[in-house]
Amino acid sequence: IQQQQNNKTSGWAMSLNQSSSNQCTAHNLGFPRIGADRELKKAQEAYWSGKISRSELLAEGARLRALHWQQQKQQGVDLIPVGDFAWYDQVLNTSLMLGAVPERFQDNGVSLKEQAEDIDTLFRIARGRAPTGNPAAASEMTKWFDTNYHYIVPELNKEQSFALSCRSIIEEAKEALAQGHTIKPVLIGPLTWLWLAKIRGEDFERLELLESLVEVYGEVLSELAALGVEWVQIDEPILVLELPSRWLNAFETVYNQLQSAPVKILLATYFDDLNGHTAVAASLPIAGLHIDLIRAPDQLTTVVDKLSPNAVLSVGVVNGRNIWRTDISTVVDQLKPVAERLGERLWIAPSCSLLHVPVDLNSEQALDDELTSWLAFAVQKCREVSVIARTLGGQATPEDKALQAEADSALASRERSSRVHNPAVEQRVAGMTGDMDHRHGAYPERAARQREKLHLPLLPTTTIGSFPQTGEIRKARRQFKKGELSEQSYQQAMEAEICDAVKRQEQIGLDVLVHGEAERNDMVEYFGEQLDGFAFTNYGWVQSYGSRCVKPPIIYGDISRPEPMTVNWSRFAQQQTKLPMKGMLTGPVTILCWSFPRDDVDRKESCLQLALALRDEVTDLEQAGIGIIQIDEPAIREGLPLKQRNWPAYLNWATKCFRISASGVKDETQIHTHMCYSEFNDIIEYIASMDADVITIETSRSDMELLDAFEQFEYPNEIGPGVYDIHSPNVPDKAWIKQLILKAAEKVPVERLWMNPDCGLKTRDWPEVEAALGNMVAVARELREEF
Ligand code: GLN
Ligand code: ZN
Numbered sequence: 209i210q211q212q213q214n215n216k217t218s219g220w221a222m223s224l225n226q227s228s229s230n231q232c233t234a235h236n237l238g239f240p241r242i243g244a245d246r247e248l249k250k251a252q253e254a255y256w257s258g259k260i261s262r263s264e265l266l267a268e269g270a271r272l273r274a275l276h277w278q279q280q281k282q283q284g285v286d287l288i289p290v291g292d293f294a295w296y297d298q299v300l301n302t303s304l305m306l307g308a309v310p311e312r313f314q315d316n317g318v319s320l321k322e323q324a325e326d327i328d329t330l331f332r333i334a335r336g337r338a339p340t341g342n343p344a345a346a347s348e349m350t351k352w353f354d355t356n357y358h359y360i361v362p363e364l365n366k367e368q369s370f371a372l373s374c375r376s377i378i379e380e381a382k383e384a385l386a387q388g389h390t391i392k393p394v395l396i397g398p399l400t401w402l403w404l405a406k407i408r409g410e411d412f413e414r415l416e417l418l419e420s421l422v423e424v425y426g427e428v429l430s431e432l433a434a435l436g437v438e439w440v441q442i443d444e445p446i447l448v449l450e451l452p453s454r455w456l457n458a459f460e461t462v463y464n465q466l467q468s469a470p471v472k473i474l475l476a477t478y479f480d481d482l483n484g485h486t487a488v489a490a491s492l493p494i495a496g497l498h499i500d501l502i503r504a505p506d507q508l509t510t511v512v513d514k515l516s517p518n519a520v521l522s523v524g525v526v527n528g529r530n531i532w533r534t535d536i537s538t539v540v541d542q543l544k545p546v547a548e549r550l551g552e553r554l555w556i557a558p559s560c561s562l563l564h565v566p567v568d569l570n571s572e573q574a575l576d577d578e579l580t581s582w583l584a585f586a587v588q589k590c591r592e593v594s595v596i597a598r599t600l601g602g603q604a605t606p607e608d609k610a611l612q613a614e615a616d617s618a619l620a621s622r623e624r625s626s627r628v629h630n631p632a633v634e635q636r637v638a639g640m641t642g643d644m645d646h647r648h649g650a651y652p653e654r655a656a657r658q659r660e661k662l663h664l665p666l667l668p669t670t671t672i673g674s675f676p677q678t679g680e681i682r683k684a685r686r687q688f689k690k691g692e693l694s695e696q697s698y699q700q701a702m703e704a705e706i707c708d709a710v711k712r713q714e715q716i717g718l719d720v721l722v723h724g725e726a727e728r729n730d731m732v733e734y735f736g737e738q739l740d741g742f743a744f745t746n747y748g749w750v751q752s753y754g755s756r757c758v759k760p761p762i763i764y765g766d767i768s769r770p771e772p773m774t775v776n777w778s779r780f781a782q783q784q785t786k787l788p789m790k791g792m793l794t795g796p797v798t799i800l801c802w803s804f805p806r807d808d809v810d811r812k813e814s815c816l817q818l819a820l821a822l823r824d825e826v827t828d829l830e831q832a833g834i835g836i837i838q839i840d841e842p843a844i845r846e847g848l849p850l851k852q853r854n855w856p857a858y859l860n861w862a863t864k865c866f867r868i869s870a871s872g873v874k875d876e877t878q879i880h881t882h883m884c885y886s887e888f889n890d891i892i893e894y895i896a897s898m899d900a901d902v903i904t905i906e907t908s909r910s911d912m913e914l915l916d917a918f919e920q921f922e923y924p925n926e927i928g929p930g931v932y933d934i935h936s937p938n939v940p941d942k943a944w945i946k947q948l949i950l951k952a953a954e955k956v957p958v959e960r961l962w963m964n965p966d967c968g969l970k971t972r973d974w975p976e977v978e979a980a981l982g983n984m985v986a987v988a989r990e991l992r993e994e995f
Pocket of ligand 2: 842
């Protein structure tokens with residue numbers, strides 16, 4: 209085994225004792241596929257709606273691949289990643305490569321191989337269509353590690369078998385080679401793929417599938433080698449998780465098996481440190497190992513020490529998860545001793561695939577020159593990688609030196625900038641007092657006060673915040689942003705929407721009303737635009753899933769609230785009704801999680817600043833006569849670190865930030881929070897520590913199962929379990945709602961239950977909403993008689 213390994217890497221071994229004038233390879237782990245102007249999204253959607261043909265779609269994909277390879281090459285990347293392209297998702301690509309097509313998407317008349325090659329199969333799996341065209345449950349989608357990218361969860365069953373089916377990776381490798389590129393195909397590793405899969409039907413030990421799975425990988429590697437490919441990158445990010453020992457042991461089995469393939473394997477890990485798994489990773493029979501030095505800089509020394517003598521070490525030193533410009537000089541200084549030690553065996557790369565950053569800063573027009581000079585998107589990051597590699601190899605060109613100097617001065621200006629540092633904000637955070645993170649009275653006292661003040665009936669009914677964002681609302685906002693509609697007319701239009709929403713809610717008979725969020729485009733952007741310390745791009749698109757892209761705001765400095773953000777709207781709404789009007793805010797953790805954070809301070813620091821800004825908003829709302837205020841925190845769970853042992857530290861500051869935002873008010877003011885698509889089992893004590901008077905959660909699709917955690921914990925405060933799935937246009941009937949809330953009442957005392965939909969209603973239309981909420985209110989009224 210060792211013999212073979214040595215042969216494969218002998219070219220690298222020779223350079224062991226040579227020093228700094230060695231060439232240092234610049235490579236990339238993956239490039240965004242969507243296109244700088246979301247061309248891929250546009251083509252996909254045009255294809256789905258029948259506006260372009262399949263061959264037009266395929267041609268657009270090929271054009272984008274060629275462009276992106278060319279761009280990377282132009283920036284000086286030596287080894288271009290191939291196989292990072294996907295029509296929908298790279299995990300789904302891997303499933304199709306393996307022939308793992310769930311049965312409900314299979315067409316019995318056609319061979320599995322043919323189906324797996326067909327992009328329509330891929331779209332059907334992702335979008336939920338049987339080959340007949342009838343609806344079939346789409347494969348589940350979930351977040352890729354701690355990113356905001358969603359992958360299609362592979363499905364396995366006990367009889368699962370694998371065979372090389374979709375050959376797109378091989379075809380794309382040929383395509384890139386034909387275009388004259390030196391490439392490094394990228395695959396999601398067999399263990400990571402298997403770990404992320406979900407078992408359908410009878411449970412079994414999925415590691416039993418490994419052997420036949422690895423065979424397919426072996427075949428793919430051989431075919432790639434036959435094309436003349438030297439290196440293949442295999443991504444195994446699960447190596448940074450806390451793995452059960454049988455999974456860890458499986459790494460050895462798998463990579464022992466794969467080492468007979470006639471290619472060199474670069475095993476890529478990212479998003480955290482290898483930590484306890486360094487020894488295992490370093491001793492695998494692979495030709496190279498990639499580690500993430502952005503998330504986990506401290507692992508460098510240990511990994512270098514443990515690395516087998518011939519192996520390449522690829523260091524991820526350019527942030528693949530954020531948009532900040534790299535401090536080239538510092539990176540070069542830190543890597544110099546390593547470069548001396550490893551010579552050509554040191555490779556330079558971004559920390560992870562650049563899938564998670566926008567494509568090209570040169571497209572951007574919304575940012576001023578100074579801010580732009582602090583940033584780097586995917587194209588610029590490729591350049592940074594190659595400059596670092598050449599500089600370390602003693603081959604920096606005059607342009608490289610100029611870029612390094614430019615980075616030095618941009619970063620110096622950022623460090624000093626008064627746009628970044630606001631002493632008043634920093635002092636306020638530093639001077640926070642111990643009583644700011646809890647309410648004045650304990651929950652029972654507050655509940656009594658609130659009952660006295662609010663006089664709500666048993667099973668109070670409410671909604672989560674947004675009402676249908678009609679075409680008219682969006683059009684008005686578009687016109688206002690373009691300057692075609694005056695501020696006054698826009699305000700009047702939104703106020704008319706509020707009046708309409710209030711009237712409809714009164715007619716429906718809801719107990720606690722909302723203003724409807726007509727004035728908000730997005731629950732984070734709306735606040736970010738009004739806070740200091742945030743910037744917004746117009747081309748900062750990042751793929752979220754399939755054709756969906758998001759444009760996260762950039763937190764670049766200390767955060768403060770120059771003036772109230774929602775108070776006028778809420779006050780206006782309250783003036784339209786005698787019923788309680790609930791104020792509506794996005795919480796500090798969610799705003800943080802859905803933005804690009806700063807890299808010069810901890811996430812926690814920005815979160816505290818957000819918490820203080822929101823705290824001022826909450827007390828201003830109270831003063832404006834708003835007696836119930838909801839602070840949405842749907843993203844609390846998303847912010848969890850990858851390793852469970854790091855959860856408590858995060859959850860402590862995250863929940864503390866929520867409490868800081870919520871605790872400036874009197875006991876009689878009722879604070880709500882809302883969370884959707886979350887599981888609570890393993891974090892229920894922290895959810896409880898948020899001490900919201902009322903929490904509304906998404907439960908209808910889990911048949912109230914999510915309430916079990918609250919029941920077992922004896923969660924003391926009030927809960928509004930969703931009784932109505934807002935993702936579907938179906939109007940739930942009374943019997944359905946009733947059985948759900950009765951189920952809830954078995955788990956939580958009915959005196960502490962509210963009735964509400966799962967989430968906001970902005971994607972629905974009014975007729976559905978009125979019918980569904982009407983049924984909900986009718987059930988509440990019936991039950992008030994019965995209980
Ligand atoms: N208040 C927001 C709304 O109703 C909450 C959205 C969310 O939880 N994702 O739209
Ligand atoms: Zn929600």
